[in-house]
Amino acid sequence: AKDYELRQYETAKWVSTVIRGESQKEAMRQGFWKLFHYIQGKNEKEMKIDMTVPVTCLVKSGCTDFKVSFFVPFEHQDSPPQPTDSDVFVEERKAAAIFVRSFGGFASPEKYTEEAEVLARTLRNRGQPFHEDFFYTAGYDSPFKLFNRHNEVWYFKK
Numbered sequence: 662a663k664d665y666e667l668r669q670y671e672t673a674k675w676v677s678t679v680i681r682g683e684s685q686k687e688a689m690r691q692g693f694w695k696l697f698h699y700i701q702g703k704n705e706k707e708m709k710i711d712m713t714v715p716v717t718c719l720v721k722s723g724c725t726d727f728k729v730s731f732f733v734p735f736e737h738q739d740s741p742p743q744p745t746d747s748d749v750f751v752e753e754r755k756a757a758a759i760f761v762r763s764f765g766g767f768a769s770p771e772k773y774t775e776e777a778e779v780l781a782r783t784l785r786n787r788g789q790p791f792h793e794d795f796f797y798t799a800g801y802d803s804p805f806k807l808f809n810r811h812n813e814v815w816y817f818k819k
Contacts, residue, residue: 662787665762665780667818672756674738675717676700677730678749685727685770689718692729699749700731704742710734715799715813720773722794758818760784760791761799768812773798777814790819 680688719728762780
């Protein structure tokens, strides 16, 4: 469709952390740094791992826990080094069909929520069943990139 796409993602490993009881913006900041330390060598192999995109954040309705995640690069998918920070973990996300809405600019938590609401409304209007109780934000750019930024919101298809 012109205002969203349906993607099929394969099973993949992500390195994640859950930040509790903070604002989404603060959770993203804290989560990013915990995960950044992991890829900089704070793992059992003391291995540096390339930064990947997107950086995702799981947002659940009425919940102040936010799960921030980095995609594990393809060369480490089979056996990612285990984190040494007890707040960081490797998880496997199962294959899924995901509805995606893309947008530009600098994305604030408010902008992500607004875009998720637009996507949810569009999916409901088109009779597309999806899990409405959570969505993911996905950021693709460094904070230093000023132009042609790419952000997404994801809802999982039922």
